[in-house]
Amino acid sequence: EAQVTQNPRYLITVTGKKLTVTCSQNMNHEYMSWYRQDPGLGLRQIYYSMNVEVTDKGDVPEGYKVSRKEKRNFPLILESPSPNQTSLYFCASSLGSLRPSEQFFGPGTRLTVL
Amino acid sequence: GDSVTQMEGPVTLSEEAFLTINCTYTATGYPSLFWYVQYPGEGLQLLLKATKADDKGSNKGFEATYRKETTSFHLEKGSVQVSDSAVYFCALSADGNGGTSYGKLTFGQGTILTVHP
Numbered sequence: 001e002a003q004v005t006q007n008p009r010y011l012i013t014v015t016g017k018k019l020t021v022t023c024s025q026n027m028n029h030e031y032m033s034w035y036r037q038d039p040g041l042g043l044r045q046i047y048y049s050m051n052v053e054v055t056d057k058g059d060v061p062e063g064y065k066v067s068r069k070e071k072r073n074f075p076l077i078l079e080s081p082s083p084n085q086t087s088l089y090f091c092a093s094s095l096g097s098l099r100p101s102e103q104f105f106g107p108g109t110r111l112t113v114l
Numbered sequence: 115g116d117s118v119t120q121m122e123g124p125v126t127l128s129e130e131a132f133l134t135i136n137c138t139y140t141a142t143g144y145p146s147l148f149w150y151v152q153y154p155g156e157g158l159q160l161l162l163k164a165t166k167a168d169d170k171g172s173n174k175g176f177e178a179t180y181r182k183e184t185t186s187f188h189l190e191k192g193s194v195q196v197s198d199s200a201v202y203f204c205a206l207s208a209d210g211n212g213g214t215s216y217g218k219l220t221f222g223q224g225t226i227l228t229v230h231p
Contacts, residue, residue: 004157033218033219035219035221042118042203042222042223043158043203043219043221044221048218090157092158092219102148103219104160105150105157105158105159107156107157108157
């Protein structure tokens with residue numbers, strides 16, 4: 001089954017404790033992206049990657065890191081989480097250059113930073 | 115920069131009522147337009163899309179027409195069901211304009227729809 005998976009689905013952590021949210025897709029998609037969803041703000045892009053070893057900032061990259069060492073994986077890293085990073089996070093992927101941004105979304109990761 | 119504005123929610127309707135969710139956008143060039151739906155506890159799913167002016171996207175009884183003259187992409191359904199209760203997001207992508215916006219989706223704030231039996 002074609003899908004985007006994220007882990008964990010739920011995470012409660014404390015300020016300053018490094019964490020990683022994993023994202024994996026099995027569709028051989030070139031383009032992957034991370035969004036955060038906050039009430040009244042819709043989804044905002046954090047980082048994106050157009051292919052292996054190619055990443056770039058989205059609209060709200062502060063406090064986040066990403067890497068793209070393999071085509072299927074695109075982990076989101078919070079080196080020192082803060083309470084304002086409490087949010088619902090979505091990973092997404094698409095074919096990239098072949099389709100106009102028809103993105104497939106993962107189920108989401110709800111992060112709470114205390 | 116690019117932006118998408120959706121009508122304020124939440125929207126509450128009775129089953130079989132007519133639905134309209136307004137969406138307008140600001141973008142340079144000719145963006146692609148999308149409606150995504152998010153059911154409770156799930157990720158976003160593409161509902162429909164339109165890639166050029168006057169295109170009509172449709173799926174599951176929902177429709178939206180790309181109106182360049184009014185920069186709008188309003189979502190409509192003639193008869194809603196309880197199972198349509200979800201959050202609906204209008205979005206645009208500046209694909210085709212090149213540059214760093216390639217592949218990025220710009221979302222509206224989302225509209226919560228609740229349908230009662």
